[in-house]
Amino acid sequence: MFLSVGVRFEANVEALNMVETAGNYTKHRRVPYLVEEDRKLKTIYVPAISGESLAHAYQWSLVKEALAMNLPVCEDCAKGEFFKSMNKAHLKKKINPIPDDSKKIEAAIIKSCIIEDVGGFLYAEKPPVRRSSAFQVSYALPIKSMALFATAEPQLHARHAQMDAKGKKGNVSEQMIYYVETGTALYGFTFNLDLDAIGVSSLGAGPIIPEEEIKARREASLKALFRMLSSAQFGAKLSRFFPVGGITELTVVVTEHPFVVTSPIYDSYVERTKKRLEVIKEAFGEDYFFDSTNEVPEETLRKAIEYLKEKGYI
Amino acid sequence: MDFPEVVNMLRFFVRMRNFGYVDRMGNALTYEPVEMAILEALRAFRSIHESAKTDENDRKYIEKNGKKIYLPRIPDEEEIRTFLNAVRKDMSVAKRVATLALAFPSKGGEE
Ligand SMILES: [Zn+2]
Numbered sequence: 001m002f003l004s005v006g007v008r009f010e011a012n013v014e015a016l017n018m019v020e021t022a023g024n025y026t027k028h029r030r031v032p033y034l035v036e037e038d039r040k041l042k043t044i045y046v047p048a049i050s051g052e053s054l055a056h057a058y059q060w061s062l063v064k065e066a067l068a069m070n071l072p073v074c075e076d077c078a079k080g081e082f083f084k085s086m087n088k089a090h091l092k093k094k095i096n097p098i099p100d101d102s103k104k105i106e107a108a109i110i111k112s113c114i115i116e117d118v119g120g121f122l123y124a125e126k127p128p129v130r131r132s133s134a135f136q137v138s139y140a141l142p143i144k145s146m147a148l149f150a151t152a153e154p155q156l157h158a159r160h161a162q163m164d165a166k167g168k169k170g171n172v173s174e175q176m177i178y179y180v181e182t183g184t185a186l187y188g189f190t191f192n193l194d195l196d197a198i199g200v201s202s203l204g205a206g207p208i209i210p211e212e213e214i215k216a217r218r219e220a221s222l223k224a225l226f227r228m229l230s231s232a233q234f235g236a237k238l239s240r241f242f243p244v245g246g247i248t249e250l251t252v253v254v255t256e257h258p259f260v261v262t263s264p265i266y267d268s269y270v271e272r273t274k275k276r277l278e279v280i281k282e283a284f285g286e287d288y289f290f291d292s293t294n295e296v297p298e299e300t301l302r303k304a305i306e307y308l309k310e311k312g313y314i
Numbered sequence: 315m316d317f318p319e320v321v322n323m324l325r326f327f328v329r330m331r332n333f334g335y336v337d338r339m340g341n342a343l344t345y346e347p348v349e350m351a352i353l354e355a356l357r358a359f360r361s362i363h364e365s366a367k368t369d370e371n372d373r374k375y376i377e378k379n380g381k382k383i384y385l386p387r388i389p390d391e392e393e394i395r396t397f398l399n400a401v402r403k404d405m406s407v408a409k410r411v412a413t414l415a416l417a418f419p420s421k422g423g424e425e
Pocket residue numbers: 073074075076077078084085113114115116
């Protein structure tokens with residue numbers, strides 16, 4: 001089973017993805033974006049949030065769900081340090097001595113950590129072992145029709161600098177001023193989760209953990225997405241730049257084989273997704289789950305989880 | 315046409331292991347990305363200038379891994395204007411400037 005989610009969220013005055021600090025200036029991530037204006041294509045620069053940033057939030061959310069469900073999370077991942085068994089030092093914490101068969105290494109990692117099972121890993125030693133992530137996430141980008149209104153604006157902040165007896169410390173003045181760029185846009189992003197990949201070897205060795213635990217891991221993966229979206233705990237600088245806004249639209253599709261919702265950056269994405277699903281149903285005779293809302297996104301996610309429960313998938 | 319101050323500024327970022335601006339300029343296919351990269355580079359560079367230390371000879375520097383890296387001057391308006399006009403006419407100008415910034419300076423370098 002394959003789950004694909006299209007999310008639209010409004011975020012005003014956010015600093016969810018900062019890329020660089022030069023001197024006293026902290027920059028928001030920005031990407032070139034192609035828009036049509038007066039029948040001409042042009043490039044504009046819009047605030048963006050990287051897939052990596054969203055993926056980190058998702059995996060952190062998965063850590064918490066997994067621990068709550070008593071599923072295995074390795075020592076590194078439990079701290080939110082996603083080293084992903086990258087070298088001998090980290091892999092040794094899972095299996096010691098380290099075998100020289102890549103299938104055995106993969107099995108050891110998957111058994112001991114759901115984060116690396118779902119989020120993939122790369123053991124970059126001899127023999128190198130790599131596992132693709134079972135989830136995929138796009139950049140969050142301003143939706144097309146409103147991209148021209150998206151903006152990034154530097155905000156001035158002041159922080160007190162410590163003073164010595166004479167009231168001066170070197171050439172540091174009483175207040176340090178700094179700028180943080182804030183972004184504002186109606187963003188859209190896509191999240192996919194390949195439920196069939198969880199707990200299963202990517203080297204062709206079949207299921208690595210018992211069926212019951214695979215089901216539990218699938219459930220944890222879904223709950224983690226649910227929790228991440230409904231808590232809006234993604235991106236940086238939330239303590240002072242918690243974005244004003246929230247999810248405005250959510251579309252969830254569950255299919256037997258990989259199917260990705262039309263990107264929510266397009267205004268017609270809900271209708272297009274529906275039409276594409278109909279065609280696939282006719283062509284392959286495959287069942288699907290579809291739901292979309294601009295009211296309570298949690299409700300849509302709950303229904304998708306129920307659908308998977310009915311199918312005996314979790 | 316040479317743009318020594320732009321090249322020196324970009325070279326400074328290269329020495330700081332910040333290849334972003336150079337890469338964006340060197341790989342740009344259209345004018346806008348170059349303009350954006352220059353704007354951002356200038357903004358960052360100005361900010362670094364403001365927080366830089368000054369040595370006995372009144373030269374500005376910053377410290378990286380215990381080594382002093384001296385700051386070139388902020389490119390002047392005229393050079394930026396000429397540079398942007400030149401890029402608008404011929405994209406290869408941006409590529410050439412980025413390439414020069416990556417090369418070892420021929421004289422008076424501060425390595
Ligand atoms: Zn782990």
